[in-house]
Structures are given as structure tokens and as C-alpha cells.
Amino acid sequence: MESTDSGDPLSYSLLQLLQNDYTLQSIEYLAAILTGFLLLLLSALTSGAEAAFFSLSEQEIARCRTSTRKSEMLVYSLLQNPRKLLTNILVLNNGINVSLIMLFAYVAWLVFGTRSLPAAIIVGGALLLTFLIVFCGEVLPKVYAQKKRLDIARRTAPFLRALQTITSPLSRVLMAISGYIEKHYMIRGYNHTIEDLHHSLDVALTNEESSPEERRILRGVVNFGSITVRQIMRPRVDMEAFSTTATLPQLLPRIVQWGYSRIPVYTESTDKIEGILYIKDLLPHLHEGENFNWQQLIRPPFFVPETQRISDLFQNFKEKHVHMAIVVNEYGATSGLLTLEDIVEEIVGEINDEFDDDDDIIYSQLDENTFIFDGKTSLHDFCKITEAPFDAFNEVKGDNETVAGLMLALFSRIPRAGERTSYGRFHFTVESADSKRVKRVKINVATKKEQYNKAG
Incomplete structure (x- = not known):
């Protein structure tokens, strides 16, 4: 009896220990499942954030740049x-995926202990984990992010900024390694490829005795996707526009003088464009007097940022069935205007009708390499005429987009007539200037061979 009585507490203790082990093991399983679920959500979040940030359009980025919302300002800052x-x-996402794999291995160890795992279990588990990571952690969030990219970018921006402190040490090392490899072993980048393509086109067309016009069209096709609205727009100072306070009799002489089919309409100043007046809408009312309310005929304006690519704007024109856009800067002020004809001219060259002035781009060519340009000529037009790379002056021009503005950037002041300066293979002589602006500049474009001989 004594041995039986003494055995009861021992059996009870063993049973209680087994129950406690079972409870702890259940807690471990539950904790592992919850942790895996959270890691999968984090993987989906980072994948969606990656797709959202790097699929934002130019318009959405411009909106974030000028926004006063903290989340959108943070999006622009990160970009x-x-x-x-x-x-x-990538560091964060791959760290999460590695953690999921380690967690899967830990759960397998809990279930099977130190015993060897059957091959079917290993293959099945690997396939299941791969499916969860790829489908739930990569594909689904990236597909969803494409539909609501700006909203997702706003929501995940604080999360990414907070986690940068954790991932930054490793990311710095990786960026340094990739930078070294790119610098010493990778091929040249996109800008050089464009230049090489231009050179190849020039060589091919020269060998085929093609006309300069054909070469200009092909160069326009090559550059079409990289030209921004600001580079080819008509500046605000050269815009023709009607005030809403003008009467119909006051409009008619200007319509005849300008010869435009669409004219912007403003209140107070051209910073407040109210719409576009289509002259064809006005034709049935030419007999009306001063009291005619022609303002009711104006159509809503289409605003675009300076930074938008003309290839995107061309698509917008086709979708919205409009031919004119008002260009605004980051502060919402009017910078100029752009028409469908301006975009088409970037490929096919100047399209002049009976109303166009031949002196829109004022220049004369003295010899093969020497030109005289009006100061207000855009740098984009200058590069087209001289067949120079469009990014030739990016490092020095700053915010200036005209030949006169380039002179101000190179001299750091308003130069006087007769002063000279050089940049690369371009040699500038100020032909005419006053105390306010540069009026005319003579430019000699040295050939690459001449530049090489001079450097040697």
C-alpha cells in the first residue's frame, strides 16, 4: 500500500509535466503561425510599396513635389x-523572405524533431512556401499597387522612412559594391547609348547620301521620348491671350492679326487662365455688338506641368481630343503653352502655314560651323539647328532655356557686346546686348576633330 500511495504523486507529476510540455509546444506552434502570417504581410507590403513608388507617373510625382500634404512630400523626398x-x-523584402524560410525550418524541427525529413515533405513544403512568397508576397501586392499606386505610396512612405534606420547600414555597403562594379565593369549608360545611336544614324545616312531633312526626322524620333514640355513650349512672354474684360469688337482685329485658331483667355493676368477660345465657335457671332457675352464660348483649359514628357502629352492630346495645353510651373503659375503642332514638329520639322512668321526662330548661318542666334531662341531649337546633343548644356544652364539665359549662366552676369566665352566645343561672342538682356549671340561650333586637336 505504501508503494502504491507513494507512486500516485509521481504519476501525477509526470502527467502534469507532459501536459505542460504539450501546452508549451502548442504555444510555440501558434506563435510560429502568427509570426509567419505577419512576415507574409510585411513581404506583401514591401513588394507593393516597391511597385507603387517606381510606377508613379510624371504627373503624380509633380503633384507630390508641389503638395502640402506631409505624406506626399515624404513620397517626393524618398524618390x-x-x-x-x-x-x-530590397534589403527589407529579402530579409523578410529569409526569415520566412528560417521559420519554416524551425516549424519542421518542432514537428519532426531530430529525425530526418522524408523527401516528399521537403519538396511539398518548399513548393508551398514558394507559392506563398511569390503569389501572396509578390504578385498580388504588385498587381494591386498598379491600380492605386499613389495611395499606396502615401501610406507606406512613413513605414519605409522609419525602417531606413535599420536597413541603411547594409544598404550602404551594397550600394558601394554595386557602384564599384558599375564604374569598373558595366557598359556605358543610357545617355551614351543615345549619343552612339545619333552617331550611327549620321554615319548610315551620310553613306546613303540622305538629305539633312531625313537625318533631322530620325534624330527627332530618337529624342522624342526624352524631350520635356518646358524645352519646346512657347514662353509666357511670347503668349498671345485675351482678357475676359475685352469686348467682341476689340477681339476681332487681334484675331485677324494673330491668325490663331485657339487663343487662351485670362482674368487679371496670364497666371489665371480661364479657358481657351476656339475661333470657329466665334464665327456665327461676328455680327454681334459690344454687349455680346463671348466669354460663354470659352472651353476649359488643359494644364500640364513643365516636367512632363512630350510623348506622354501627345498621348493625353489624343485621349482628351484637345490640341492646346497651358504649361504651369511647380507653383501653379503659367510658364507658357504648347500645341499638338509643336509636338509633331519635333519629328517632322517646322510646319509653316500662311499665318506663321518665318522669324519665330531668328538665326543666320555664316558658314558650316558659325551661326548668329537671337537671344530668345530656345536651347532646344539651337541644338536642333546645330545638331548638337540636347543635353550639351545641362551642367551649366541651370533653369535657363534660351541662348540669352545660357549667356547669363556662363558669365554669371549680363555680358556686354563683344565679350567672348567658351564651353566645350562651343565658342560664344555676344553680338548685341543692353543693360537688361542679351539680344544676339554669334556661336562657332567646333568639330570634334578640331576640339581634339586643340586639346592636344
């Missing part, structure tokens, strides 16, 4: 260093 942002996201 100022896209390489760092992408590296941090």
Missing part, C-alpha cells in the same frame, strides 16, 4: 534618391 530607396526595399 529624390531612388537608388537608395530601391536598395532599402
Whole structure:
């Protein structure tokens, strides 16, 4: 009896220990499942954030740049260093995926202990984990992010900024390694490829005895996707527009003088464009007097940012069935206007009708390499005429987009007539200037061979 009585507490203790082990094991299983679920959600979040940030359109980025919302300002701030942002996201996402794999191995160890796992279990588990990571952690969030990219970018921006402190040490090392490899072993980048393509086109067309017009059209096709609205727009100072306070008799002489089919209409100043007046809408009312309310005929304006690519704007024109856009800067002020004809001219060259002035781009060519340009000529037009790369002056021009503005940037002041300066293979002589602006500049474009001989 004594041995039986003494055995009861021992059996009870063993049973209680087994129950406690079972409870702890259940807690471990539950904790592992919850942790795996959270890691999968984090993987989906980072994948969606990556797709959202790097699929934002030019318009959405411009909106974030001028926005007063903290989340959109943070989105724009993160995109100022896209390489760092992408590296941090990839470090975070891959760290989460590795953690999921380690968690899967830990659960397998809990279930099977130290015993060897059957091959079918290993293959089945690997396929299941791969499906969860790829489908739930990559495909679904990226597909969803394409539909609501700006909203997702706004929501995930604080999360990414907070986690940068954790991922930054490793991302710096990875960026340094990739930078070294790119610098020493990778091929030249996109800008050089464009220049090489231009050179190849020139060589091919020269060999085929093609006309300069054909070469100009092909160069326009090559550059079409990289030209921004600001580079080819008609500046605000050269815009013709009607005030809403004008009467119909006052409009008619200007319509005849300008010869435009569409004219912007403003209140107070051209910073407040109210709409576009289509002259064809006015034709049935030419007999009306001063009291005629012609303002009811204006159509809503189409605003675009300076930074938009003309290839995107061309698509917008086709979708919205409009032919004119009002260009605004980051502060919402009017910078100029752009028409469908301006975009088409970037490929086919100037299209002049009976109302166009031949002196829109004022220049004369003295010899093969020497030109005289009006100061208000845009740098984009200058590069087209001289067949120079469109990015030839990007490092020095700043915000200036005209030949006169380039002179101000190179001299750091308003130069006097007769002063000279050089940049690369371009040699500038100020032909005419006053105390306010540069009026006319003579430009000699040295050939690459001449530049090489001079450097040697």
C-alpha cells in the first residue's frame, strides 16, 4: 500500500509535466503561425510599396513635389534618391523572405524533431512556401499597387522612412559594391547609348547620301521620348491671350492679326487662365455688338506641368481630343503653352502655314560651323539647328532655356557686346546686348576633330 500511495504523486507529476510540455509546444506552434502570417504581410507590403513608388507617373510625382500634404512630400523626398530607396526595399523584402524560410525550418524541427525529413515533405513544403512568397508576397501586392499606386505610396512612405534606420547600414555597403562594379565593369549608360545611336544614324545616312531633312526626322524620333514640355513650349512672354474684360469688337482685329485658331483667355493676368477660345465657335457671332457675352464660348483649359514628357502629352492630346495645353510651373503659375503642332514638329520639322512668321526662330548661318542666334531662341531649337546633343548644356544652364539665359549662366552676369566665352566645343561672342538682356549671340561650333586637336 505504501508503494502504491507513494507512486500516485509521481504519476501525477509526470502527467502534469507532459501536459505542460504539450501546452508549451502548442504555444510555440501558434506563435510560429502568427509570426509567419505577419512576415507574409510585411513581404506583401514591401513588394507593393516597391511597385507603387517606381510606377508613379510624371504627373503624380509633380503633384507630390508641389503638395502640402506631409505624406506626399515624404513620397517626393524618398524618390529624390531612388537608388537608395530601391536598395532599402530590397534589403527589407529579402530579409523578410529569409526569415520566412528560417521559420519554416524551425516549424519542421518542432514537428519532426531530430529525425530526418522524408523527401516528399521537403519538396511539398518548399513548393508551398514558394507559392506563398511569390503569389501572396509578390504578385498580388504588385498587381494591386498598379491600380492605386499613389495611395499606396502615401501610406507606406512613413513605414519605409522609419525602417531606413535599420536597413541603411547594409544598404550602404551594397550600394558601394554595386557602384564599384558599375564604374569598373558595366557598359556605358543610357545617355551614351543615345549619343552612339545619333552617331550611327549620321554615319548610315551620310553613306546613303540622305538629305539633312531625313537625318533631322530620325534624330527627332530618337529624342522624342526624352524631350520635356518646358524645352519646346512657347514662353509666357511670347503668349498671345485675351482678357475676359475685352469686348467682341476689340477681339476681332487681334484675331485677324494673330491668325490663331485657339487663343487662351485670362482674368487679371496670364497666371489665371480661364479657358481657351476656339475661333470657329466665334464665327456665327461676328455680327454681334459690344454687349455680346463671348466669354460663354470659352472651353476649359488643359494644364500640364513643365516636367512632363512630350510623348506622354501627345498621348493625353489624343485621349482628351484637345490640341492646346497651358504649361504651369511647380507653383501653379503659367510658364507658357504648347500645341499638338509643336509636338509633331519635333519629328517632322517646322510646319509653316500662311499665318506663321518665318522669324519665330531668328538665326543666320555664316558658314558650316558659325551661326548668329537671337537671344530668345530656345536651347532646344539651337541644338536642333546645330545638331548638337540636347543635353550639351545641362551642367551649366541651370533653369535657363534660351541662348540669352545660357549667356547669363556662363558669365554669371549680363555680358556686354563683344565679350567672348567658351564651353566645350562651343565658342560664344555676344553680338548685341543692353543693360537688361542679351539680344544676339554669334556661336562657332567646333568639330570634334578640331576640339581634339586643340586639346592636344
